Amino acid sequence: xxxxxxxxxxxxxxxxxxxxxxxxxxxxxxxxxxxxxxxxxxxxxxxxxxxxxxxxxxxxxxxxxxxxxxxxxxxxxxxxxxxxxxxxxxxxxxxxxxxxxxxxxxxxxxxxxxxxxxxxxxxxxxxxxxxxxxxxxxxxxxxxxxxxxxxxxxxxxxxxxxxxxxxxxxxxxxxxxxxxxxxxxxxxxxxxxxxxxxxxxxxxxxxxxxxxxxxxxxxxxxxxxxxxxxxxxxxxxxxxxxxxxx
Numbered sequence: 001x002x003x004x005x006x007x008x009x010x011x012x013x014x015x016x017x018x019x020x021x022x023x024x025x026x027x028x029x030x031x032x033x034x035x036x037x038x039x040x041x042x043x044x045x046x047x048x049x050x051x052x053x054x055x056x057x058x059x060x061x062x063x064x065x066x067x068x069x070x071x072x073x074x075x076x077x078x079x080x081x082x083x084x085x086x087x088x089x090x091x092x093x094x095x096x097x098x099x100x101x102x103x104x105x106x107x108x109x110x111x112x113x114x115x116x117x118x119x120x121x122x123x124x125x126x127x128x129x130x131x132x133x134x135x136x137x138x139x140x141x142x143x144x145x146x147x148x149x150x151x152x153x154x155x156x157x158x159x160x161x162x163x164x165x166x167x168x169x170x171x172x173x174x175x176x177x178x179x180x181x182x183x184x185x186x187x188x189x190x191x192x193x194x195x196x197x198x199x200x201x202x203x204x205x206x207x208x209x210x211x212x213x214x215x216x217x218x219x220x221x222x223x224x225x226x227x228x229x230x231x232x233x234x235x236x237x238x239x240x241x242x243x244x245x246x
Contacts, residue, residue: 011109015040016104020032024103029079033068033105045068046063050063065085066083080100082097083096192204
């Protein structure tokens with residue numbers, strides 16, 4: 001790809017001659033444009049030849065080559081000068097246009113430069129949007145992807161906190177909870193109760209069964225330990241001894 005010489009691109013520069021004393025008008029604007037310090041002016045043009053020969057600008061139509069003409073004038077602030085290639089008295093090829101606003105000379109951009117600039121601006125805006133979107137993207141192996149905006153926390157803090165609507169419990173949940181609470185109440189009876197909110201709790205009197213005296217307890221413990229003797233079988237006399245026969 002061929003490199004572009006920045007010296008040939010004059011779209012980013014301007015020229016003004018602050019020492020020009022006469023006020024610009026259609027008669028002297030070409031003389032102002034042909035100053036030697038003007039980078040937009042070509043010294044090899046036919047205007048320079050006519051100027052050296054002290055001829056009028058009407059002789060430009062009889063010449064062949066590059067020339068400058070006054071294309072449009074809006075006194076006293078705007079003048080448009082065209083650079084063109086003359087091939088015959090009736091055939092010319094426009095090369096570039098220049099406009100003068102309040103004495104400052106600019107080169108008018110061509111259609112390709114305008115389209116290229118607009119496309120570059122659009123691509124830059126799209127790339128900036130993608131870069132900003134990627135800065136808000138977060139990822140975690142356990143959560144996956146999500147968006148985290150910088151002003152999200154501030155907006156959440158500024159918004160009034162709305163109470164979440166509590167969903168009513170189902171019949172099964174109420175019956176189950178009541179059963180569990182009743183079971184806990186039976187296992188762990190309350191020791192205090194409060195008649196009204198804000199009043200002092202009152203201890204609950206728990207009825208206890210009267211305790212037996214220690215001697216009676218000991219006696220009850222001993223009674224099961226004593227066992228009645230088992231009845232003995234009636235005694236029989238020993239058998240009689242008989243003599244052995246020899």
